[in-house]
Each structure stands twice: as C-alpha cells, then as structure tokens.
Amino acid sequence: METTTTTGWIGLGNMGTPMARRLLAAGLPVTAYNRNPAKAEALRADGATVAPTPAAVLDAAQVIFLMVSDDQAIRELFTWEHGLLQSATTGKLLVNMSTVSPGVSQEMAKLSRAKGHQYLDAPVSGSVKQAESGQLAIMVGGEEEAFKQAEPLFAHLGKLALRVGSTGSGNTAKLAMNTMLGFQAQGLAEAVLFAQQHGLETADLLALIKSSALASIFINLKGEAILNENYQAAFALKLLAKDLRLAKAEGSNTPLANVVHQTFQEAEPAHGEEDVIAILKHLKQE
Numbered sequence: 001m002e003t004t005t006t007t008g009w010i011g012l013g014n015m016g017t018p019m020a021r022r023l024l025a026a027g028l029p030v031t032a033y034n035r036n037p038a039k040a041e042a043l044r045a046d047g048a049t050v051a052p053t054p055a056a057v058l059d060a061a062q063v064i065f066l067m068v069s070d071d072q073a074i075r076e077l078f079t080w081e082h083g084l085l086q087s088a089t090t091g092k093l094l095v096n097m098s099t100v101s102p103g104v105s106q107e108m109a110k111l112s113r114a115k116g117h118q119y120l121d122a123p124v125s126g127s128v129k130q131a132e133s134g135q136l137a138i139m140v141g142g143e144e145e146a147f148k149q150a151e152p153l154f155a156h157l158g159k160l161a162l163r164v165g166s167t168g169s170g171n172t173a174k175l176a177m178n179t180m181l182g183f184q185a186q187g188l189a190e191a192v193l194f195a196q197q198h199g200l201e202t203a204d205l206l207a208l209i210k211s212s213a214l215a216s217i218f219i220n221l222k223g224e225a226i227l228n229e230n231y232q233a234a235f236a237l238k239l240l241a242k243d244l245r246l247a248k249a250e251g252s253n254t255p256l257a258n259v260v261h262q263t264f265q266e267a268e269p270a271h272g273e274e275d276v277i278a279i280l281k282h283l284k285q286e
Contacts, residue, residue, distance in 0.1 A: 008030070010064065093117065097123055175252070189280035
C-alpha cells in the first residue's frame with residue numbers, strides 16, 4: 001500500500017492558506033505553523049494539525065512548504081531559537097515557495113544540507129484565484145532528486161512545475177517574471193491615463209485591448225479592477241516593489257526595468273498595501 005506523504009505548511013497569508021487547503025483537499029496530512037496563530041487555527045477547521053513552532057512542523061512532516069514575505073522572514077524561520085533547523089530530525093525536504101533572493105536560497109540550502117535535509121526554491125506565478133484553483137506556475141531551483149520527490153505535490157498546487165536549474169534558479173526566474181509584471185502593470189496604467197487625458201472612456205479602451213493581441217489574463221483582471229476602482233490587494237504593490245529591489249540587487253539594469261523600479265519605489269509609501277494596479281493612482285497624482 002502506498003504511503004501518504006505528510007506535509008507541513010509555514011506561512012498562511014493570502015497565498016499560503018489556499019495552497020495549504022489544496023493539499024488538505026487532496027487528502028494529504030498537513031501540519032501548519034503561522035506567526036499569527038489565528039490564521040493557523042482557521043486552517044485547523046479544514047483538517048490541519050497546528051504546530052507551535054517551525055521546528056515542530058519539521059518533526060511532524062516529510063515535506064515542508066514555506067510561503068512568506070521576504071528574506072528576513074526566511075532566515076528567522078530557519079535559524080531562530082525554535083526554527084526549522086533547530087530540530088534534530090534529518091532527511092526532510094524543505095520547499096521554499098516564497099519570492100526571495102537567490103542568495104538567501106543558496107544560504108538556506110547550504111544550512112539545510114548541513115542538517116541532512118534537501119532544499120528547493122519554488123516560487124510561483126499567479127495570484128489568489130490561481131492558488132485556490134491549483135493553476136499556479138511553479139519555477140523550481142535545486143537538485144533533480146528533490147524535484148522528483150516534490151513533483152507529485154506540486155501537481156496539487158499548479159498547472160506547471162518546471163525545474164529551471166540549480167539552487168536559486170527558481171528565484172531568478174520569478175524575479176524575471178515579476179519584472180515583466182511590473183512592465184505590464186505600469187504599461188496598462190499609462191495607457192489608461194493617456195486615454196483619459198484625451199477624453200476617451202476607460203471602458204472603451206479596455207474593450208479594445210481585451211479584443212486585441214495585447215489581451216492577457218493579467219491585463220483583463222487589472223482592467224476590471226480599474227473599471228471597478230477595486231484596489232484591494234490580490235498582489236500588494238509593496239511586494240512587487242520589494243521584488244523589483246531584489247531584481248535590481250541581482251543586476252537588473254535595463255531601461256524599462258530601471259523606470260519601473262523607480263516608479264514602484266516612489267508609489268510604495270502611499271499605495272503599498274493596495275494592489276499593484278494602484279500604480280495608476282500614483283501616476284495620476286504625479
């Protein structure tokens with residue numbers, strides 16, 4: 001009889017919660033930890049076990065997923081007093097699905113190997129809707145053996161899981177994609193602003209875009225958000241600003257990348273908690 005993989009989930013924000021629920025819905029045991037315990041308790045109602053510390057998650061599960069906000073959070077979860085690597089248990093697979101720097105993945109992978117664990121960086125492309133429906137694209141860096149172990153679990157979370165290279169490569173791919181996402185968000189906002197300045201109806205412009213070769217899922221969703229003046233964060237502007245800083249630190253220095261980086265850094269203080277398409281509001285104010 002095939003043994004069911006036990007899983008752990010650390011980080012139950014807008015993305016982590018629906019992704020963990022996908023594993024529970026597939027019948028997989030999930031042990032969860034979140035810095036804010038209330039979010040972990042909410043997952044208990046779906047069948048998860050709640051752990052008091054990251055180290056307790058590692059003790060309980062074979063494959064542990066992390067989905068948190070930044071490099072600092074990852075370092076703390078791995079190395080603090082009750083962190084993952086304080087457990088004496090060995091032989092686990094740690095899958096970091098957060099959008100973080102390639103450098104922090106290389107650092108955590110080295111620490112993990114020293115403790116007898118494997119590590120994958122596996123950030124995702126997609127937002128809350130795709131997380132809920134299991135339609136994420138997952139880009140993976142790390143050893144082939146570890147990827148093969150995680151691949152059946154990725155199938156519950158995404159429509160594509162692709163190993164793109166060694167440790168940190170998944171993070172690099174995600175920074176490239178989020179740089180392009182910045183281009184698209186700012187490009188759409190600038191097109192709408194230009195049309196409005198010349199008396200065109202925003203709905204008309206968006207209808208034309210939607211029926212053209214420029215149409216995409218992202219453009220369509222953010223166009224609807226603009227029409228409805230809905231700036232509630234599906235992907236917070238502050239997170240894209242952070243990702244653009246990470247890309248800059250990795251050497252992103254092309255003309256469009258420089259402009260988008262600057263625009264989002266300037267927009268973050270006033271609009272960081274809103275959706276990325278709130279860049280339109282910033283541009284209007286400018």
